[in-house]
Amino acid sequence: MEPMKKVTFTKEMKQTHTILIPTMLPIHFKILGNVLENYGYKIKVLDNFGQGVIDQGLKNVHNDTCYPAQLVIGQMIDALEHCDLPLDKVALLITQTGGGCRASNYIHLLRKALNKCGYGEIPVISASFLKSEQSGGFSLPVTMLLQAVYGVLCGDLIMTLYNQCIPYENVSGESQKAVDDSVEMAEQLFCKKLLRWKEVSALMVKIIKRFNQVNRRKEEKIKVGIVGEIYVKYSPLGNNNLEEFLLSEGCEVVCPGLFDFLLYCTHNVEFDHDLYGINAVKAAVMRKVNHFLRGRKSDMIHLIEQNSDFQPPCHFESTIESTKGYIGKGVKMGEGWLLTAEMVELIQHYHVNNIVCTQPFGCLPNHICGKGVMRVIKEKNPQANIVAVDYDSSASKVNQQNRIKLMLANARLMASQQNMASGNTSNRQQDSTLKQVQDVNKDSHSQVHAGFAASTVGNKSSEEQLELAAQNG
């Protein structure tokens, strides 16, 4: 047996090869694919789902490896098996986060699988924010990275608004139409090399306004948060269409965005330096990047608040704050402290007590930051109603749904108890309490904003720096 081949993506291939990208978040990845195309790559975001994908994963990846690896690699191999492009004109792209989780190994597992199936000649590109492995002809210039970052943020915006519309839409399909229109608007904007934040924020306003047009009925629905390992949390393939299931049960889904993961990754480098005194230079750079990203997220939050009555996501500062008393920020493998923070945030900021915590069966980091913290969360927030669900190619849907149904039964019970408790008081009174709550929320927001104003000013310069850097090369 020979050592494994590693085919790199060369400069020439940029002209000739089509890059296949596995899907995690349909909306986001569409925009990101667009960004790559914009930079001269030929892109195909994979849309093959179903049993074929799972079977290929089972065949080609060690079955004890995490489920997302099986799905992502299965999806790629399934795509190659049914590829209508010549196979010598195809490359694959996989994301690599780096860090102590075994997920950093996906690219290697993919190469192993490719070799095993006789696709060893197909180049594999590693796309990494923090660059774990370099691929010759594939580069991520700063301008492109910046676009990708904006792309993720727009994706989050669309997803957030969609989640708040779909359960309440009066005409079925209207929310989806808004998504399609928004993605189209985004695609129109993401077609030039250099993007200014002004343009992006204008786009965001357009998107928000587009969603404002969706005709929604006023109705109390049970809100359910989805958190977990990044792939099974977002990918319908990974979580057996969890979102669809929750919608069919009459819930509103609240799902923290992907942008937070970027913030989390960059913040970790910064914090690693604080903890251990290592990597000073890298940390200094990441501190800047993180600062810049936080600013953009805050901007988006403002835009939502100014232009709609949709509930905006949290500022990253409050996300960080959420870990206090629950988990150390040193837990940085996998979703790490971010997962814990998201649960706390859902309960305390969004007032969503019902949470599905998704993870691949046997996920290592989630032992600690998922199941490991549930006890403390319940202790400090007795109203929390969390169900942990394991996903796996062999875990049956009926088992998963039954557990989620138990969580929903509890949610309904709590909701009815609350209604009963407030049933005696008049409606008006209820309204005013609600308003009070909202006001309090607003207050706390504006406080955060105030603290932010300065930093946003400071941000400007870093943004300009980045844009300047982009212009220069």
Added chain:
Amino acid sequence: MKNIGIDIGSTTVKLVVMEGEKILYRIYQRHLSQVRQATLQALEGAKQFLKGDKFRAAISGSAGLGLAEDAGIDFVQEVFATYKTVMEYEPDTDAVIELGGEDAKIIFLSGGLEERMNGSCAGGTGAFIDQMATLLSITPEEMDELSLKHERIYPIASRCGVFAKTDIQPLLNQGARKEDVSASIFQAVVDQTVTGLSQGRKIEGKVLFLGGPLFFFKGLQERFAETLKLSKKNAVFPSWAQYSVAIGTAIFTRGLDREYSYEEFTDILQNASSRSKSTHYLKPLFANEQEHDEFVNRHSKANVPWKDIADYSGDAYLGIDCGSTTTKLVLMSDSFETLYRYYSSSQGNPVGIVRQQLQKIYEACGDRVKIRYAVATGYGEELIQHAFHLDDGIVETIAHFKAAQHFDPKVEFILDIGGQDIKCFKIKNDAIDSIMLNEACSSGCGSFIETFAKSMGYTAEEFARLGLFSKYPVDLGSRCTVFMNSSVKQAQKDGASVEDISAGLSMSVVKNVLYKVIRARSSDELGEHIVVQGGTFLNDAVLRSFEQEIGHNVTRPDIAGLMGAYGAAIYGRGIYKASGEEKLSSMLSAKELENFVHESKPIVCQGCTNHCNLTINTFAGGERYISGNRCEKPLGLGKEKQLPDLYRFKLDQIRNLSEDCRRLREEKPMRRGTVGLPLGLNMYENLFFWVEFFHSLQMNVVISDLSSRALYAKGQYSVPSDTACYPAKLMHGHIENLLDQGVDTIFYPCMSYNFDEQKGDNHFNCPVVAYYPELLASNVEKLKSVRYLYPYLNLSAQKTFPKKVWEALRDYYPDLTLKEVKQASENAYNRYHAQRMEIKEKGKEALEFAREHGLKTIILCGRPYHVDPEINHGINQLITSLGLVVVSEDCVSDLVEPVRPNVLNQWTYHARLYNAAKYVTEHDDCELVQLVSFGCGIDAITTDEVSEILARGDRLYTQLKIDEINNLGAVKIRLRSLVGAVRERDAQKKKQ
């Protein structure tokens, strides 16, 4: 107004008709996966109470979900329904435990309502008890009765049904009493429920026990009450226990508007069409009759000739294969024909069966047939060999190889699926090239199909035959039997027929073998000549699925189930012929068999801290055979010279250090008090570092005791994630141990990074090792009562370390100066490196010793904490008892150029493995055995890579998966197979 509650669980339908608070009618029956019919039947019985009246109704239960959806009838989640019942009948309850067919649930009522269900990897419930009863060849009711007469309880892995099974089987084979095994099975169910579901919350006060199993089994009730230390008053087993969900469902309907008449309701159920089918279907096994005929024809040609024993006179050879669930005998003529064949379930008493069969054989032999040599193989090899004075015993893998090779001399691949084991061998140059065996957690083999068939009311053969002509086989996944059970549930929900489930199960077994055990992609990897055998392949549905899945025809001998025994006989013939002398087998004579008696008694060995569960078998004439031991000690053979064993050496070092700390505490109490260190995970290797560090800072150290089952049990209640690895879960016990010793400060730092040994791209700890201190902080309530220090520290950053650790400690020790800490750190680093050197030196010595004495060395690869005897279960001792030297991976990982593996090499401990593998490929007198803790996600990556490195050097790879399981039967077979294969290969090499 009447209210109907229907609870459709995984195996049974429960229906109650209520009027107000009165229960008018109730029924409990098995549905044998015919969910709709069974429900209608149950309704039929209630007809007299419902006729002419309107009523309200709802459905609950995991198998009822689909029916409720299809029929548009209200559905109630079952735990929620239970809650309703309890609130109405026993509102002062503190906690509820409910066991169903396949689910376990707990409801905490007082102190904050909380409801929990078992996770997906925890199947030991009603169906599990049924399966275990089948294993013991008794009915569940008999098992219950027996259990009440138990004398002792064996430790049986409690996490998952499959695990428990691997523990129970060898106990039976060793002759443990059924009374004790029955009680132990119930205890396992109890342990699993308590740990899996309580997750840190104590179950106390008035506890209500509900569900079928807890209603029917007194033995189980007793175990629960005893384990939870409940008084008679507080352990409540109500008369309506098995109807709790149905009753709650009926209560729930009070709030509904919709009303039905009897006719309306049955109509709706009858006509409900399956709307949402989420089950996935596979290709049928045979497209048409013709294909089936061709298949039958082809396989009928593969047979071993019979010779009528009545017509034969001359030499004969006997092979006895005492497997995990079945006992097989073959008497073979001098020209390899079979004279006598026997295949049957062991029924928990293999010795009795063998005795009976031997008597029959002697009778048939008369004076004409001379049995020259008799060989035993299989799980019960040693027991049978000793009981009947057989001439020899061989490890079953070699027996199977011998048989297959005889059948097809060009055989390249052998696959054997038995009742419990899956064994695959690749053959190259007439020798075993690699052996793959299934792990405890993938044992979806024969006995599973059999028990499953029985649970649905069929024999295994009938069940298999049904599957052959299924039109829509259901896809049931391939992970493990527990998952399959729930997939079957899903399929039932979607209305799959028995035929479809049977075919689906066959395919699952095959997929499990191919993708989990062999890890093959296509038939090319298996070669042209494939022989399949083992009782499971007598099932045509499995055979066909296998051929279909690999797209290749294979050979199945007609004696597929007897290949082990046949191989043993062939082996015996070889030995006999080679010896050249004429003699009869040493086996007990017909007369001796008449007077044969066998008794077995379990005891606990007090020879060392392993405390093995021994079974003492006594035969006629007071002869004894002891099984269950890991070492030679209980056999009373006196002290043999121990072979070098690095695992023992490391453990002794730790014991000594622990003792030193204790002495120092007594003799010289230091001014800054005492710090407790939990002895587990990375602390194993860093222990010397921290002890030196704290001693230098004038602090005494308490190291928690070595792990034991009891220590684990003590901390088990606070484990939040039951799928984490056993080494991690043990940490809870170590913390309890420290607290019991009265320490006021516990130090256990979080470490993303490990020491950088310059072997890989990075030097992380695995996520569990790195952050387990965090998990303990949030889950062990008692830690709030002491000072629990778990700062984030990085030992590889030696420069910044002193300052960082000083910052972490100075709040608690205000007089601590940075200068002091700097000095202490330096001492600690020195001590750490010195100790590492010492180990490596010792490793070198061991290797030299082996070479001097011409012994093989096993490089036993794992993590530092695999030194823990509760984690490795004495595997190192077992290896030395086989005459092999044991050296740990860290001793050789610096003796080669660092490997560049094909995977990201970023964990310090794991990087050592790749180097150790490389070292083995460069040294013919070393073999590698890798210890893998169940649930270690990172080892999913390392095992593949290590085996590839070995394969590149044409070396065998052996993996031992370890967990709570305390039984080394399978491990022993694996190790002996390795030794046997290596010996054969060396012999081949010499020939060439």
